[in-house]
Structure formats: C-alpha cells, structure tokens
Amino acid sequence: MSVTSRSATRPLRFGVVAPITRGVATWRDHLRRLADSGYSTILMPDVPQWQPAPGPALAVAATLTDLRVGTWVYASPVRPAWTTAWEAHSLSVLTNGRFEMGIGTGRPGIAEQLRELGLPIDSASRRSDHVRDVVTALRQLDGADRHTPVAMAVAGPKAQALAADIADTVTFVMPQIESRVESTQRVRRFDNHRDVELALHVPVIGDSVAPFMAGPDLDTAAVRAADSLAYLPNDPAAAAEEIQRRREEIGFSYFVFGADVSDALAPVVAELAGR
Secondary structure: OOOHHHHOOOOOEEEEEOOOOOOHHHHHHHHHHHOOOOOOEEEEOOOOOOOOOHHHHHHHHHHHOOOEEEEOOEEHHHOOHHHHHHHHHHHHHHOOOOEEEEEEOOOOOHHHHHHHHOOOOOOHHHHHHHHHHHHHHHHHHHOOOOOOOEEEEEOOHHHHHHHHHHOOEEEEOOOOOOOHHHHHHHHHHOOOOOOOEEEEEOOEEOOEEOOOOOOOOOOHHHHHHOOOOOEEOOOHHHHHHHHHHHHHHOOOOEEEEEHHHHHHHHHHHHHHOOO
C-alpha cells in the first residue's frame, strides 16, 4: 500500500515535546497556553536525571489541560517491560484514554547510559523484542475495552517490521542531515499495510534547535543545506506550505515540534488543525 493512499487526507495533528527545563510554574503556564493553540498532544521525553520522570509529569499535565499526553519516547532498554506497560495502562485509565505510549529502542548514546546504570547492552534485535514485550503486556492490561495508542520510533528493518504489525503511529529515526529524497525513500520502503499514522519529528525551526529533540552540536546550516525533513522555516506561511507538502507527497500527518517554538508556530498549527 502506498504511504500516501490515506495519509494525504488524514487530518493533521501536532504535538509538543515539553520537558520541564525552566521550573514547574513556567512549565504549567506553557501547557495552559498550548490548550487553546490547536496542538493535540503534550509529550515528555524519557531522559533520566535531566528532568522529572515522564509518567508523573504527564499525569500532572493531564490535569492542566484537556489535550492528549504522551511519551516521546520511552527508552525501552532502561525499563522493565511489564512495569512500562503497567505505567502506560495506568496513565491511559487516569486520563480517560488521553494517553499515547511512545516507545523506542533508545536514543543515540543509550549504551553509555546503560553502562552507568549497570544494565545490559543488548543487540538491536533483542531491543526490538523488548519493545514487543512491552506492547504485548500493554494489550493484556488494556483488555478488550481499552486500546492505548502506541507510537513507535523506528530505525532498522526489524523495528520497522514490528511497527508495521503493532504500532498505531510510526516515527522514523533518521539522520538529521539526511536529504529529503533519502528520507522520502526511507518512508516509502516502510510496509504500511495497516495504514498507520506517520509522524515526523522536527527539531529545527529556522535557527532554533529544540532541546531533547536533537544533539547540542547540530549544525543547522548543514540541516538546511541537505533539504532535510528535520527542518522547517520559521516563516509561518512557508512552514504551513511545507507541512502540507510533506503530508501530500510523503504521507506525514502528525508533526512534533519543540516547546521553545510552539508559541511561534501556534498560528500555523491552529490554521492547519482547523481551529
């Protein structure tokens, strides 16, 4: 099935990765502003020791707005499968179905974190198996009357095949200086036989690089020069046009931005989300 068969007409939605970086009060105020901006989802990264854990933070976020909440994304190698599933199911119950579990096999540099924590460094194949174990446990906990959406961050063929079978949303882990042509080919090779939602993680808006969404040494000029999908212009009209192009030509319908640019992009989001 072509990735654009239904995705080109799927309603657009937008998420914000909103870590707590400038104090809890500032974070709360920001989430309240997002509530009326057209964004659909408040997302928390899973980076131990840099900020509060995503589960408690999202439970608080869900009391501040009526938006959906989600992880972007659980790093499965540092989390026991059943415990992760239990937390996800619990968040789904406590938010009345507004929680989305984002999960992946770990960001670049995860091996160093695993060493610090005294955890095993598994092969890519075993890490994918672990993600399957989490989702299997989540489905058992959800039972017949609940379906907690699962967003998977995927890179290699095994992770992509797993996501094609069990995910509700897929985001592709791509080099941030990969060209538009290469990224488009990557997406088109994905076997989207269930027509799952395709999400795009966009860390660079103009010259701004979102914390927690890209490395600190990312060269924004190189990203722009590559015509990378990791970049959007900061001009609202140009950004809106580019988002529409990526939906129509590639099939992305869910776009995820950083908190630092969410206010600036709010008019674009509101227009495209039909607010």
